[in-house]
Amino acid sequence: MSFLGIDRCHAFVTGAAGGIGSAIVEELIAAGCKVTAHDRRPSPLSPSENLYAVQGDISDEKSVAACIAQAQQHFGPINILAANAGITDESASHNIWEQSLEMWESVYRVNVRGTFLTIKHFILAMQNAQKETGEELSNVAIVVTGSECGKYGQAGHAEYASGKAALQYGLVTTVKNEIVRLNSKARINAVAPGWVDTPLIGDRLDDPRELYLESQGTVALRKIAKPEDVARAVAFLASHRTAGHISGQCLSVDGGMEGRIIWREEEVLGSKSQVSNRTKSSDSAAPALPVQVNPPKPENAIKIALSVDFDAVSAWLGTGANPENNTSDYSAGYFSGIVGVPRLLKLFAKLGISDKVTWMIPGHSMETFPEQARAIKDSGCEIALHGYSHEGAEQMTAEQEKDVLAKTIELATKLTGKKPRGYRAPLYQLNERTISLLQEHDFLYDSSLCHHDSTPYFLPKNPAPIEPIDFSPDKKAATWMKPSPRFMDLPKSKMVELPCNWYMEDATPMQFYPHTVNSAGYVDVRVVERMWMDRFLWLRQEIEDGRDDTTVFSLVLHPDTSGMAHIIGMIERFLRQLQSFGAEVEFVTCEALAQRWRDEQQRA
Incomplete structure (x- = not known):
């Protein structure tokens, strides 16, 4: 319900x-x-x-x-x-x-x-x-x-x-x-x-609303419903x-x-030209008013960790590699950069959350779409890593993975002027080796795993892999009937995991990949919107019921998906619904969220 x-x-x-x-x-x-x-x-x-x-x-x-x-x-x-x-x-x-x-x-x-x-x-x-x-x-x-x-x-x-x-x-x-x-x-x-x-209705220059808005400037525009x-x-x-x-x-x-405008502007101040001159005059204009005085956010506000994976063409080269990929498939990647990125940047600016968003950018996208990468950086957002060509960990040797991480750190540092602190594995495909490598480079956080769905946690130090079962005929069942390592009991590192999962992203249900087994692409946006809102409302109820740990609502978007004309309207509608909860929610970058949570744990 x-x-x-x-x-x-x-x-x-x-x-x-x-x-x-x-x-x-x-x-x-x-x-x-x-x-x-x-x-x-x-x-x-x-x-x-x-x-x-x-x-x-x-x-x-x-x-x-x-x-x-x-x-x-x-x-x-x-x-x-x-x-x-x-x-x-x-x-x-x-x-x-x-x-x-x-x-x-x-x-x-x-x-x-x-x-x-x-x-x-x-x-x-x-x-x-x-x-x-x-x-x-x-x-x-x-x-x-x-x-x-x-x-x-x-x-x-x-x-x-x-x-x-x-x-x-x-x-x-x-x-x-x-x-x-x-x-x-x-x-x-x-x-x-x-x-x-x-x-x-109509475009008359003496429309009373138009005159009033012009006389009042942006303050009136902000008040209009x-x-x-x-x-x-x-x-x-x-x-x-x-x-x-x-x-x-x-x-x-x-x-x-x-x-309740009893007198129109021109009836009090004269002609429209006089009204225009008055509002443009610096010494007679009304003093600017603040857009909003935000009340203090409660400590248990739901943290909206909104991130964008700018995969573009790289998605078809790494985890999406397939011998049947063709120019039409790659074209969807170019749409991501040429159309999707500008649309999302415009939307975030419209909602006033540009500097509260984390963009996860593969090195390939930084170099293939340099203008878009700079526009993303200039929006004031956080930029984190997402591989070079969207490579999954299992596709690479240990040496290749080291080289990819070093290269993408270099590209992101050159773009932003500072070393990136966050990472998301392409297609969430990381392994124990990846976690150890990120710790060697002193990353603050990763956002690829889902041991939890709404609470950050510390990743273990150099975790051992979970071995797959060998069902060969010469193997006795006793060789595999043993528990896996208890993740929660392993020695902790300082690196934070910000959980995400397949149900909190747009691409899997709403993007069609011709050569991918789990591709959907034709799901009604309202089905996804309701699923996201049901999740949010449950977390909100948990807070009302007394849950006092940090509650994170992760949402992962892709410009090639959410940038599409039939989807971006839903994204705006959903984000506005989240904003309508006022101080109950807080949009925050992944870096700020991870740093705040780690500091709180260290003080505890």
Whole structure:
């Protein structure tokens, strides 16, 4: 079960082709819902087993009834209604005495009549479903969305404000009192988005939001809500587990900006050119405000050890070597450097975590893609080693492995100006010899093993290999019936192991390697996203239950995989979900994490 507890619920979302509507659909699917997306326009989201799209006119009762019937036929009874459809004219600014009757009726037809019809037929469908089964549907919830101006009022949007106010304070309250006659736990609430970062309708230069943002600079931009913020509020209210008995309420999602602009900038300061000159003047500009004052992080915050293996072409030369590899295969490696790296660097900068990421770079990639390697270094990240040509330990002699490590240390030191302190074995293929060699070079940490999945540990000094069993006919069973060395009891080194595993990386499920046995490549990104989130939420629960050791959430990305167009959006969505936990998480480089953990153990 997900945290929201709405797994397998059927949600019906109107206005689903818009910016907020699409975000609501994606949020509910990520929470485990089956979603019917309704709009007059085709859905921009990719079809999936959990998404069904219907098209219709929300202001036409026959159309609404038919679409709800289609939804029930496809996914079964509807538990959740997200009544999100609505229109407004953001490109114009009219006082109420300037409103035309045509404009008023157009907005009323969609925003009020349409929402009423959707709620009416949702409740009728619920009533019929309950008659058939003889019991109440579970988790019945209605969430209406409407502009913040419907709550506070706003000059220039009188028709929209009045219509939405009628919904949020009239229809919502009425339905709250009536729906419980049919379902004792059913609830209805509203979400009032403030200024949301969605595309403007039209491109008028005197758009009131544009003028205000220009006058306020980047401070205002930081306060604007994103569609995802509204979607999370909808998901919260849709969940009986999280929202409890909340009903008849209106939650604001405004980022600190309620949208109550009574006077536009040009009405106070003059023309747009005067506004622009004012904001560009250093002596009259508003003082800069800090982006965020971060609260102190709790000692037991989950450490997000995000790393990127920049394998590129080298992946096809070492562990991925195959006599059938061809130019098309190598091309995926070039995509990694040419497309994948810039996309990930842009994403990390957008999320403000560039200097909290560890890039594991093979020497071959440093030399084949020098511009990308420098861009990675310039992002402020940590750079660690990952072989030269992605060689597995068993592919090399001891002398070859020594030469590879010496060469890659030299390349990384030349790139960054300091000796690397971390290592990940290509394809996690290291052996006892590798561990001893890393210790000889005084590496701080390795990140290739999984004796644990979320807690660092010290690697043993010069560990002995585990011998494979010889099942030859002349061998007696007594020769192999003996325990392996107890890893936890061996003498410890000073080198830290930061655990990772196959389930916390992108390539294995989502990258297709034609000549690799365990290649998948066609797994839905949402399956992987949910697996990662389930893992995170379990670790989080462990902390709530009193676990006090260091909790590490490792995540390994590859530019050739996560850089692909159908995957990078999921990566951004997942990382933003982690960031939404605030002080409960801390993004940290592998070097900083390993050093901190080793210092703590030595003080203990």
